[in-house]
Amino acid sequence: MSPEREGTTLELDVRVGFSGFDLDVEQAIPAAGVTAVFGPSGSGKTTLLRAVLGFEACARGRIAFGGETWLDSGRGVRTPPHRRPVGCTFQDGRLFPHLDVEGNLGYADRRSTPELGVAAAVNRDDVVDALDLAPLLGRRPHTLSGGERQRAALGRALLSRPRLLLLDEPLSALDRRRKAEIMPYLLALHPRFGIPTLYVSHAVDEVALLADRVLVLAEGRVQAFGGTVEVLEQLDLAPLTERFQAATVLEARVGAHDDEYRLTWLDLDGQRLSVPRIEHLAPGESARLLVRARDVSLATERPSPTSIRNVLSGVLVALDRDESTAFAEATVDLGSHRLRARITRASAAELGLAVGSPVFALLKSVSLDTRAGR
């Protein structure tokens, strides 16, 4: 149901210079699925998004999408923002305050006419349904909660029927509870409407759960680009861990559901894990898990019964002690996955941990990708 033909790409070769900051990105991004643009604040994520939208007047270079050239500064081509078939949401929502939610949706709906080459398959009632906007239609933006505002803004962006959807940190202004409230909507968005999406975020858990691939930006340059699992696994997050909290993404297969304890058993390279029941995944389907390094403890022997249910055995392959803090980051090889653990340097010494020694990793908690059929 993807409106874009196989092989459509967003071609970026773009430079934006401000005083004290410059962005220089050359990357072709497949226009399919969800691509996360990931990096610390100030790395140029939002600037890159604004260049694609056409809001950066000083952008130089070339931006093309599916055969259309939106920017070619060498040839003087610069498509104005309102002629680019791009939809977006902003960090602060930016709903029109003089219109109610219905009016905001209608504003987008009326202007997304087919001659602009827009994706036609978005229907107003579908959008209202997908984002549960019906109870909000008559309300003004200033009466909405942060989460409701982002839902309305997402609906409005979808109704501009874009061929490319740009989401600029839709969760960053929300507290933890509101984030959890919006996440299921975000997860359902791409499978339902099939619009290629760039998702800007500085939160590794959002990226791990939502994205098919990741573009990592730091100081205006591309650091890495590739599939989410590979990039997050290979990427040396150490310089970023202060902000991001190191984490690992694991891909496991659903084994069986347990009705009595409402658990789902997962198989990870032959080891078993149990998580709160995942209703919509059938045995045999794959589930993506995010494990934060700070939620992993290490032991040199399989621990006697504890309340921690998930214990994985592996081999310690790296131990980075940060002498300026109390902590060390350990990397444990589980077979086809590598798990990161954040332990104290004191425990590492007491356990006599050394590279090559067998260890047991105790997982205090895991986050689940709740997408269906991915």
Added chain:
Amino acid sequence: MDLPELGPLWLSLQLAGAATLVLAVLGTPLAWWLARTRSRAKPVVEAVTALPLVLPPTVLGFYLLLLMSPRSWLGGLWVEVTDTTLTFSFAGLLIASVVYSLPFMVQPLQAAFESLGRGPLEAAAALRASPLDAFLTVAAPLSLRGFLTAAVLTFAHTIGEFGVVLMVGGNIPGKTRVISIAIYEHVETLRYAEAHTLAAGLLLFAFVVLVFVYVFNRRLPVHVA
């Protein structure tokens, strides 16, 4: 008590109404440009726009009189096209009022447009609204208070002008004798009762308009970005 003639009051209302309309048409694009431009000419244009605030009305009136005289290019052209002189006519008064009240229209509008920020307009552009569409459907409705303030200030300021009118228009009943001139003449000829009636009427009018504006302004929704 003798009732004064109401002609000057009517003329003043006509003049102020016409000047407000003309300035809304001319001042809106100018204010929009000033609010959004990064041109180096901006401070110069801003200074020219603000000149009527600081110049004595007689100075402004003097130059306008020279400009409108049949011997100048503008006055001469006017005579050729309309067969009447621009000085001492309603049209001349209107042009003078437009110049004199320009900052009262442009400055509140510029402030309103600047306070919008780029957010709402970028949001509109991302929803495929052309710049004109975005102005009419987003910027203008969000600047309603600015428009109201600008219109009221322009109208009231035009009603109150005296020096420029006297220089350019003189005191011709039914043509250029506006209410401020009429009051001045009543005082000069010691007809205080008539001066009183007109002056008190103007005072009451100004008060009622301002109360209306403040009430209306309070009812308008505040749009905080």
